[in-house]
Amino acid sequence: MSRATATCKSVVDAIGNTPLVNLSRLVTNTEGVQGRVLAKLEFLNPGYSKKDRIALQIVEDAEASGTLKPGQTVVELTSGNTGTGLAIVCAVKRHPFVAVMSKGNSPERARMMRALGASVVLVDQAPGAPPGQVSGESLALVEKETVKLTRELGAFRADQFHLEGNWRAHYLHTGKEIIRQVGGKIDAFCDFVGSSGSYVGVSKALKEHNPDTLCYVVEPDSAAVLAGHEVTNPNHKIQGGGYSITDLQFLARVRVDGYVQVTNEEAVRAARRLAAEEGLFAGFSSGANVAAALKLLSGELSRKTIVVLLCDSGLKYMSTDLWA
Numbered sequence: 001m002s003r004a005t006a007t008c009k010s011v012v013d014a015i016g017n018t019p020l021v022n023l024s025r026l027v028t029n030t031e032g033v034q035g036r037v038l039a040k041l042e043f044l045n046p047g048y049s050k051k052d053r054i055a056l057q058i059v060e061d062a063e064a065s066g067t068l069k070p071g072q073t074v075v076e077l078t079s080g081n082t083g084t085g086l087a088i089v090c091a092v093k094r095h096p097f098v099a100v101m102s103k104g105n106s107p108e109r110a111r112m113m114r115a116l117g118a119s120v121v122l123v124d125q126a127p128g129a130p131p132g133q134v135s136g137e138s139l140a141l142v143e144k145e146t147v148k149l150t151r152e153l154g155a156f157r158a159d160q161f162h163l164e165g166n167w168r169a170h171y172l173h174t175g176k177e178i179i180r181q182v183g184g185k186i187d188a189f190c191d192f193v194g195s196s197g198s199y200v201g202v203s204k205a206l207k208e209h210n211p212d213t214l215c216y217v218v219e220p221d222s223a224a225v226l227a228g229h230e231v232t233n234p235n236h237k238i239q240g241g242g243y244s245i246t247d248l249q250f251l252a253r254v255r256v257d258g259y260v261q262v263t264n265e266e267a268v269r270a271a272r273r274l275a276a277e278e279g280l281f282a283g284f285s286s287g288a289n290v291a292a293a294l295k296l297l298s299g300e301l302s303r304k305t306i307v308v309l310l311c312d313s314g315l316k317y318m319s320t321d322l323w324a
Contacts, residue, residue, distance in 0.1 A: 021038070076158040
């Protein structure tokens with residue numbers, strides 16, 4: 001069944017209303033696991049990720065308030081997904097866009113943003129950081145360059161870590177779509193945290209619908225600072241989050257019912273199983289979310305229903321060892 005009910009005026013009208021799929025094959029094939037994992041296919045957004053939603057919300061909020069003027073340049077740091085979403089939205093709304101990204105992110109993302117008309121500034125990784133892995137230290141270097149460019153260009157900063165449009169996009173749309181699609185009780189939601197926007201927005205919507213819904217933060221096992229653990233290796237493979245940032249502005253506003261840690265290997269294995277067993281081609285963070293949900297179903301949430309986001313497409317990781 002098509003998601004579209006009418007002709008879209010532009011591609012931004014195709015953002016959102018992504019399908020929710022029962023991962024019944026994967027759950028059945030996992031020993032010791034009983035219950036349901038429902039996956040929202042965010043990689044079916046036009047830019048192949050959940051970040052299209054926040055790009056549209058942030059830009060439209062800024063246009064409505066007058067913070068973003070017609071034709072004004074937009075700048076933002078990105079691991080690639082927010083930048084892709086902003087490149088799409090800015091192309092349609094006629095704002096020049098500059099994406100600032102660490103060289104540790106997969107090169108497919110920079111190529112895609114450039115194809116969509118964005119200027120891409122690549123920042124060297126922190127000293128000693130392994131290729132293909134972005135730590136909080138590397139992200140800090142990207143932030144420094146983003147601040148400089150925003151000032152030099154007189155640009156609007158589409159700041160995903162601080163602007164309310166980030167979590168509001170998921171509260172107003174993603175979370176409420178999930179509630180409509182499930183049509184029944186959702187026991188839990190778990191989400192890999194970067195800026196925390198999707199966790200905050202979706203969990204807020206779910207808990208307003210049913211306060212008993214349990215919401216879990218997913219982190220890399222080697223950088224689980226939100227759970228209060230010591231960082232043993234900030235250079236994990238799960239791109240788009242796990243930056244060892246403890247002062248996430250949005251996260252402080254909502255309840256976290258628990259924390260789940262996932263290893264690189266668990267995230268990779270789950271992403272590969274999604275492709276092979278469910279026909280769903282997704283990335284590292286999607287694998288982390290599914291791995292976390294399976295852990296919960298094998299323990300305290302056995303026989304329950306857990307919702308996760310499949311955050312982005314596996315096509316964005318073809319140069320990495322995810323598909324080696």
